[in-house]
Amino acid sequence: MNTDRVRQIESDDAPAELAAIYDRADSALQDGQLPGPTLFGNQIRALAHHPALLQALIDVYEAFATSPSVERKLTELGVLICSRVNACDYCLQHHAPLAQASGLSREQCRHIQLGAWTESRDLWSEQEWLVIRYAEQITREPQKISDELFAELRKHFDDRQIIDMTMRFALCSAWNKFNDALALNTELAFRHAYADLMLED
Numbered sequence: 001m002n003t004d005r006v007r008q009i010e011s012d013d014a015p016a017e018l019a020a021i022y023d024r025a026d027s028a029l030q031d032g033q034l035p036g037p038t039l040f041g042n043q044i045r046a047l048a049h050h051p052a053l054l055q056a057l058i059d060v061y062e063a064f065a066t067s068p069s070v071e072r073k074l075t076e077l078g079v080l081i082c083s084r085v086n087a088c089d090y091c092l093q094h095h096a097p098l099a100q101a102s103g104l105s106r107e108q109c110r111h112i113q114l115g116a117w118t119e120s121r122d123l124w125s126e127q128e129w130l131v132i133r134y135a136e137q138i139t140r141e142p143q144k145i146s147d148e149l150f151a152e153l154r155k156h157f158d159d160r161q162i163i164d165m166t167m168r169f170a171l172c173s174a175w176n177k178f179n180d181a182l183a184l185n186t187e188l189a190f191r192h193a194y195a196d197l198m199l200e201d
Contacts, residue, residue, distance in 0.1 A: 005182045008045035015051050021058060040094055042184045064168065069161045073103035077128055078135035078165060079172045080112045085139040088176035093186040097193040106197060113199040127156050138169045
């Protein structure tokens with residue numbers, strides 16, 4: 001489904017050097033395999049207006065994927081919190097299925113969708129709760145992250161892990177704004193995957 005605000009470049013019109021990226025994006029959810037965090041088709045079709053930028057962003061996420069330092073479940077948890085705080089439906093509909101596939105429960109995803117994670121402390125491990133607090137604070141007021149919160153982070157994560165989480169959550173907010181400013185629609189496969197979670201009454 002095309003966005004109303006910018007023309008999406010379909011694979012037939014895309015530069016040849018982007019063919020592999022399009023192929024990976026278009027394989028989303030085939031054979032039950034969820035794609036990596038950058039391979040969301042409508043984002044790619046918008047960013048294809050600037051191929052070098054698209055490739056550079058892919059490279060950033062390939063760097064995360066090639067040498068991951070943080071458990072995928074924790075990364076997806078933080079991304080969901082950022083996206084819920086920013087009310088980005090595009091990212092919520094993509095990352096809720098990814099989060100469940102990485103180990104979050106439907107009940108945990110549902111509480112995030114409802115914005116009720118603070119009302120369900122018993123649902124979260126100590127590490128999960130710390131990631132929630134950090135991701136929320138990065139998204140709302142990063143300049144007010146306290147030394148106390150950082151000291152707690154250091155009990156569970158090393159410098160590399162903190163750097164990776166900080167960058168991933170900051171980038172998530174940038175994607176939230178990109179998606180919403182351009183009114184990107186969620187691809188059909190992900191809308192179905194999100195609906196299958198039955199997170200909303």
